[in-house]
Amino acid sequence: MKRARLGTLLGTLALAFAGDPLPAWGKSGWDELNMPRGVTNVSTRIYALHMMAFWVCVGIAVVVFGVMIWSLIFHRKARGAVPDVSLTHSTKVEIVWTTVPVLILIGMAAPAARLLVRINNNTDPQLNIRVTGFQWGWRYQYLGSNVSIISKLSASSAAASMMHSGISPTSVPHYLLSVDHPLVVPVGEKIRLLITSIDVIHSWWVPDLGVKRDAIPGFLNDASFTIAPDKTGTYRGQCTELCGRGHAYMPIVVHAVTPAAFEAWLKQQSALQSEAATHPPTTAATSG
Amino acid sequence: MAESHATAVHAEHDHKPHGWRRWVFATNHKDIGTMYLILSGVMFFIGGTAAMVIRAQLFKSGMKLVDPEVFNSLTTLHGLIMIFGAIMPAWVGLGNWMIPMQVGAPDMALPRLNNLSFWILPFAFTLLVGSFFVPGGSIAGGWYMYPPLLQQFGAAFPMTIFAIHLMGISSILGAINIIVTIMNLRAPGMSLLRMPLFVWTWLITAYLLIAVMPVLAGAVTMQLTDHYFGTSFFNAAGGGDPVLFLHLFWFFGHPEVYILILPAFGIISEVIPTFARKPLFGYDAMVYATASIAFLSFIVWGHHMFTVGLPVAAQMFFMLSTMLIAVPTGVKVFNWVATMWRGSMSFEPPMLFAIAFVFLFSIGGFSGLMLALVPSDYQYHGTYFVVAHFHYVLVPGAVFAIFAGIYYWLPKWSGRMYDMRLAKWHFWLSAIFVNVLFFPMHFLGLAGMPRRVADYAPQFTDWNMVASIGGFIFGASQLLLPYIVWKCVRSGKPIEANSPWEGARGLEWELPSPAPYHSWQSPPGEAVLAHADKH
Ligand code: HEM
Numbered sequence: 001m002k003r004a005r006l007g008t009l010l011g012t013l014a015l016a017f018a019g020d021p022l023p024a025w026g027k028s029g030w031d032e033l034n035m036p037r038g039v040t041n042v043s044t045r046i047y048a049l050h051m052m053a054f055w056v057c058v059g060i061a062v063v064v065f066g067v068m069i070w071s072l073i074f075h076r077k078a079r080g081a082v083p084d085v086s087l088t089h090s091t092k093v094e095i096v097w098t099t100v101p102v103l104i105l106i107g108m109a110a111p112a113a114r115l116l117v118r119i120n121n122n123t124d125p126q127l128n129i130r131v132t133g134f135q136w137g138w139r140y141q142y143l144g145s146n147v148s149i150i151s152k153l154s155a156s157s158a159a160a161s162m163m164h165s166g167i168s169p170t171s172v173p174h175y176l177l178s179v180d181h182p183l184v185v186p187v188g189e190k191i192r193l194l195i196t197s198i199d200v201i202h203s204w205w206v207p208d209l210g211v212k213r214d215a216i217p218g219f220l221n222d223a224s225f226t227i228a229p230d231k232t233g234t235y236r237g238q239c240t241e242l243c244g245r246g247h248a249y250m251p252i253v254v255h256a257v258t259p260a261a262f263e264a265w266l267k268q269q270s271a272l273q274s275e276a277a278t279h280p281p282t283t284a285a286t287s288g
Numbered sequence: 289m290a291e292s293h294a295t296a297v298h299a300e301h302d303h304k305p306h307g308w309r310r311w312v313f314a315t316n317h318k319d320i321g322t323m324y325l326i327l328s329g330v331m332f333f334i335g336g337t338a339a340m341v342i343r344a345q346l347f348k349s350g351m352k353l354v355d356p357e358v359f360n361s362l363t364t365l366h367g368l369i370m371i372f373g374a375i376m377p378a379w380v381g382l383g384n385w386m387i388p389m390q391v392g393a394p395d396m397a398l399p400r401l402n403n404l405s406f407w408i409l410p411f412a413f414t415l416l417v418g419s420f421f422v423p424g425g426s427i428a429g430g431w432y433m434y435p436p437l438l439q440q441f442g443a444a445f446p447m448t449i450f451a452i453h454l455m456g457i458s459s460i461l462g463a464i465n466i467i468v469t470i471m472n473l474r475a476p477g478m479s480l481l482r483m484p485l486f487v488w489t490w491l492i493t494a495y496l497l498i499a500v501m502p503v504l505a506g507a508v509t510m511q512l513t514d515h516y517f518g519t520s521f522f523n524a525a526g527g528g529d530p531v532l533f534l535h536l537f538w539f540f541g542h543p544e545v546y547i548l549i550l551p552a553f554g555i556i557s558e559v560i561p562t563f564a565r566k567p568l569f570g571y572d573a574m575v576y577a578t579a580s581i582a583f584l585s586f587i588v589w590g591h592h593m594f595t596v597g598l599p600v601a602a603q604m605f606f607m608l609s610t611m612l613i614a615v616p617t618g619v620k621v622f623n624w625v626a627t628m629w630r631g632s633m634s635f636e637p638p639m640l641f642a643i644a645f646v647f648l649f650s651i652g653g654f655s656g657l658m659l660a661l662v663p664s665d666y667q668y669h670g671t672y673f674v675v676a677h678f679h680y681v682l683v684p685g686a687v688f689a690i691f692a693g694i695y696y697w698l699p700k701w702s703g704r705m706y707d708m709r710l711a712k713w714h715f716w717l718s719a720i721f722v723n724v725l726f727f728p729m730h731f732l733g734l735a736g737m738p739r740r741v742a743d744y745a746p747q748f749t750d751w752n753m754v755a756s757i758g759g760f761i762f763g764a765s766q767l768l769l770p771y772i773v774w775k776c777v778r779s780g781k782p783i784e785a786n787s788p789w790e791g792a793r794g795l796e797w798e799l800p801s802p803a804p805y806h807s808w809q810s811p812p813g814e815a816v817l818a819h820a821d822k823h
Pocket residue numbers: 432545546548549591592610611613614617652653654655656657659660665668669670674677678681682685686
């Protein structure tokens with residue numbers, strides 16, 4: 001009995017490690033190396049800040065590691081190097097390597113501070129959406145209308161994610177990154193999210209929008225974004241705060257459509273949902 | 289009279305308890321240090337086993353080795369065990385062994401307290417690790433234990449909190465002992481600015497411990513009373529505030545990460561001068577940099593909370609204070625490089641680990657700097673980029689420094705030399721595969737993979753496989769260390785001089801190796817001190 005179980009366990013392990021063909025969805029994994037530029041003004045500016053900080057670090061690394069590698073090569077006992085034991089401090093050098101970093105840091109902090117203020121300006125939105133995290137999914141309410149959407153992991157991903165499902169994730173469209181009812185928003189309009197939670201802390205993140213904000217019970221956080229007018233499309237993200245067993249299984253999908261398409265969709269949803277309110281039950285919305 | 293007193297004391301010294309009594313009733317700093325190091329090693333392997341399961345589960349998209357809830361338990365336990373069970377006891381063990389020898393004292397100032405602070409720990413870790421086996425499994429809300437999620441776990445929840453209380457008491461007692469030893473038992477003539485840097489960094493670490501462990505204990509106790517006694521400190525439905533816990537936790541948490549790294553700075557500052565055969569560059573600057581890092585560590589906690597929705601002014605403050613820490617940290621790295629500069633270096637295992645430390649810890653510092661920029665952190669936070677950052681500062685940072693310390697002082701402790709060739713194998717395998725393990729995590733985080741997920745989208749598979757393979761080899765390589773130590777202690781070649789290292793200096797090397805049971809039975813005089821100071 002015990003041995004048989006061990007056998008199946010080893011068998012499962014061997015199968016599991018045997019590997020799958022290349023992912024059928026999305027690009028190859030090897031070139032997933034960097035932050036996306038994204039589709040909002042903020043996300044592209046964050047990308048620029050990130051690259052600036054990265055190159056500053058590379059610059060510092062080249063200098064510091066360069067000196068160190070030089071030393072490792074030339075100041076070795078094996079090469080007959082004689083230690084210069086008098087070299088124990090130098091006020092001049094020490095002043096330089098304290099002030100130069102301060103200046104570099106100021107150079108990095110200034111654009112970061114400007115962008116920080118810009119990001120946290122949530123005034124004058126054209127559309128308000130209340131986002132409520134729960135274990136495990138998201139609820140979106142379009143304020144000023146009766147439209148409300150519950151957004152959960154898509155059925156195909158959910159089925160494939162079950163223990164012993166036997167379904168290969170590469171055969172599922174956007175495994176773990178697709179939902180039943182996506183959030184639909186218009187491009188070119190400033191959208192403000194009012195984010196909260198009904199149970200534990202979650203975090204709403206869509207990298208392409210440059211938005212990550214925690215959903216905390218008892219708090220109403222806000223965040224806003226404006227998608228560039230030519231960037232209609234589907235943007236995917238995930239919960240980024242550990243929220244229990246289903247944490248990996250509560251993705252976020254945003255459909256960005258033209259304002260006209262959005263108005264039409266909202267009207268249709270509104271009609272559907274008021275009808276549903278009088279004649280339950282029904283389901284609404286598109287699939288992502 | 290004085291003479292007879294001395295002989296009496298001496299006779300008593302030779303009479304140490306044997307068998308299990310020697311360990312259970314231990315009051316000797318070396319015995320207690322050894323027990324701390326063994327405990328740390330055991331916890332390192334338990335935490336490491338959890339990590340191996342985590343990496344196996346993350347080997348590829350769709351892998352279902354363990355249930356997601358078990359996965360969350362494993363990441364939580366891995367974090368708690370590595371921080372509280374592996375790294376912190378290793379520092380206390382090294383401190384116990386070395387501080388009395390380095391300051392010219394016979395033992396720690398408070399030997400019975402020392403015994404107590406050690407023997408609390410096995411109970412704490414039994415509770416912590418045992419919670420994995422109670423119904424419902426261990427807590428699974430991450431090592432930072434945010435409410436309200438923590439409130440959802442069963443019997444493991446109070447067990448973990450009691451374990452934290454015990455670890456906190458042990459840490460505070462240990463810290464008191466270290467402060468008292470350093471303040472009162474220094475050899476006459478050893479002024480503060482003449483102390484070895486390992487002693488300095490431990491002194492500052494001990495103050496950090498005393499300052500923040502009570503905050504952690506209080507915060508988790510408030511969660512306990514929220515759960516069992518109807519209070520609502522963190523319960524929004526009762527008028528409480530979950531974010532308050534985050535503030536309290538990170539007020540502890542950030543100094544805690546410096547508790548984990550400051551003694552490492554001390555060891556690196558001992559090892560590099562020895563193998564560069566040149567005094568440490570900028571000793572005073574090192575001491576002041578350590579002190580400023582410790583001070584700044586109290587005013588940066590908000591950088592763990594940038595996405596929580598703090599006021600913009602608060603985010604700005606925490607961004608600037610965090611960036612400021614890079615200055616004293618930079619000073620340290622520059623001083624180490626300047627110590628190597630125009631030295632006469634040789635590359636024995638302690639030095640190899642120290643050099644890898646300087647390179648790889650700096651990489652963790654760079655990602656720390658990037659994380660400090662709030663707008664960028666909005667993208668990095670909660671992703672594998674953060675996981676990459678803190679593993680770079682903690683594994684090739686703190687853990688490599690522990691290895692450097694062990695390889696540096698093992699001949700001191702045992703009077704024997706270890707197998708250099710095997711130790712170099714340990715180094716190269718560790719140094720290479722730690723990068724294979726953690727470097728791809730930067731990519732994964734930037735590409736959008738959240739941390740603490742039990743499964744992920746297929747496009748993340750490739751780099752996760754690389755990380756997992758690196759992890760398996762890194763993990764397996766660590767088995768070399770206990771073997772090397774065991775072999776050294778049993779059958780290593782006895783060393784002839786006090787020190788096997790040509791460039792070593794410091795009071796510990798003025799004692800024979802292995803050192804006498806009661807290290808300095810009379811304080812070293814000025815002549816010995818001067819000899820220890822000079823090269
Ligand atoms: C130049 C110095 C450093 C800077 C600027 C820095 C900055 C940061 C920032 C901003 C975060 C938060 C990231 C986030 O969650 O979004 C972070 C996380 C972290 N840092 Fe550092 N850091 C530095 C050095 C260190 C050191 C020396 C250690 C420990 C030895 C350390 C350990 C950690 C840990 C453990 C976390 C993650 C905690 C968690 O969320 O579980 N850091 N660091």
